[in-house]
Amino acid sequence: MTTWNLQGTTSHILICNGSSCKKHKGEEVAEAIEEEIEKQGAQSLIHTTVTRCNGRCSDACVVIAYPEGVWYKEITPKLAKSLVRKHLQGERLEENVVYTYDGQLVAASERGAKGKKKK
Numbered sequence: 001m002t003t004w005n006l007q008g009t010t011s012h013i014l015i016c017n018g019s020s021c022k023k024h025k026g027e028e029v030a031e032a033i034e035e036e037i038e039k040q041g042a043q044s045l046i047h048t049t050v051t052r053c054n055g056r057c058s059d060a061c062v063v064i065a066y067p068e069g070v071w072y073k074e075i076t077p078k079l080a081k082s083l084v085r086k087h088l089q090g091e092r093l094e095e096n097v098v099y100t101y102d103g104q105l106v107a108a109s110e111r112g113a114k115g116k117k118k119k
């Protein structure tokens, strides 16, 4: 168990490690994100959390970045490193964006509008 002092954290990256995302290298994606954060010296800025299923299994491996609220699809270990670098520059990995956030999640393409409707 760990209790971090998270003061000064500017970003929170959630890395899905539900079963579908694990099948799509979710664990390796999490490792790549951690490695790149360390390489960039951004450990005090970016907090990460490995999660269970985020409900977008067809997008595996799913990564979500806050405070922007951007949902990414099909993140590979290589893309994960790029995602961290872009995130630190205030940019996005545009080709992999599924949802953006503007008071609510907004589909960035038709893909984000597909799936079961929540009641």
Ligand code: FES
Residues within 6 Å of the ligand: 016, 017, 018, 019, 020, 021, 022, 052, 053, 054, 055, 056, 057, 058, 060, 061, 062
């Ligand atoms: S297992 Fe990752 S979204 Fe379902």
